[in-house]
Amino acid sequence: MMEKISILHTNDIHSHLDKWPRIRRYLTNVKEKLYQNNHYDEVLTFDIGDAIDREHPLSEATDGKYSIKLLNEINYDGVTIGNNEGITNSHEQLNDLYNDANFDIILANLMDGKNTIPSWAKPYKIIETKQHTRILVTGLTSPYVDTYKYLGWNVTDPINSLEKLLKSQNGNFDMVILLSHLGITTDRKLAKRFSDLDIIIGAHTHHLLVNGEMVNNSLLAAAGKWGEYIGQIDLELEHHRIIKKTAKVVETTTLETNSEDLSEIKKYVDTGEKLLQQHRLGLLTSPMETNLIGPSRIVNESLHALEESTGTEASIINSGLFLDGLPIGITDENQIHKILPHAMHPMIVELDGYNLWRMVKEMLKNKNFLVKYQQQGMGFRGKYFGELNFLGIDYDTKKQQLFWHGELVLPTNRYKISMPDHYLYIPFFPTIEIMGKNEILYDQTLRSMFGRYISNHYPIEKGE
16 A cells, blocks of 8 residues: 655754744645645654754744744644753743644653653653654754753663664554654764664754655755755655655745735744843943944943852953944843853853963964854854953963063962853864863853843843
8 A cells, every 4th residue: 555655854943033924834834735736645743853943033032932822823742952952041931832732842861850851851752653654753952961961851872772672662663753853963973873764854953955865764854944945754664665756955035925924924023032132231321332343342341240150250352252242321131142142151260270270371372264154053142252361361472471460370279260161162273172171151141141240230120
């Protein structure tokens, strides 16, 4: 008996809601056409994570919940989570995120403190088609072990998790679909290792597989990033076994628009900004200007904010983090979100004197290159990395000596300095990862830190 199954998929939308009206319309219309005109027996829809990005004001204002409301419009058969859902939310926020979801969250490698799957997720789902083909669907997310640990989660090795799951379900499925927020390199490894994986729908590394990629028995599929593409996988089966499988994508910008799209997209932004504007933080009597190169009041204030929030006596920050300055008058959360949209946290780095000197040497060596470096990803949501700025430490280039508040840094003394956690993940300052004793303050973001600093030092008088 012949059977036709189609799979529609999205990934890494990152709250690019300017694409959402066309994505929704396409998924809804194509699903109906596949059933009626092309005579498909089943049409399944999946999202592979990072649907949310708190760079968008509506995602920030609602802790991502509005994105879940939008995903509900598709009636997905399943989603898995990406690192943006998993580690840019607190434990409590992630636990509440999917309260109103009308789809299954499929995730096999994230556990709560008791090493059990959280109540809002399931490790797998078996979909039985009209012709009784049993499809095992499971999901895996990127194992940011240290980050998840600090947030109260235990993320497990995806290979071990998958191996245990397939073994436990042996005999209960006819085919397997993996929703993988692991990246293309890991997807290829899994395909080579597990012959049971018929379909791997990928995400995380924003890779685009226009016509899929065959690795061993697995068809790998992926639809790029930011909702720029929508993926489709078509399967033909005979007696519950796949005899043909193909993948393709459609570019979202080629899809039809209607007169209401622009107003809908604008409403998303306006609603988010209005919600954030309700939270007033402080009153500035003079502007805080920003400059990519050279003196900048807002950068100087942020250095003090880092020290204050972390209890350190020295700090480092890059000017490219600040997308704009702050004007005279009331400062609210919307303004802070606009100038600091990054998914970053403050971090305390403890080093001995020699390695502090070495880290600063790495920074100075890369300083000119980084000023106009167009950094992407890893929490950065700006344009250029910008100029590195220091508070509490000075370097004498002629003598190659480092000073801590005017005192020569001693090789064996220990020093604590604050900076964005972003510096731990980029490749330019390896001493931080290799020799640093690093504490990331996951309970606050750079923007919440700076907003609190504004409130503390520039309070709004009663009656203002």
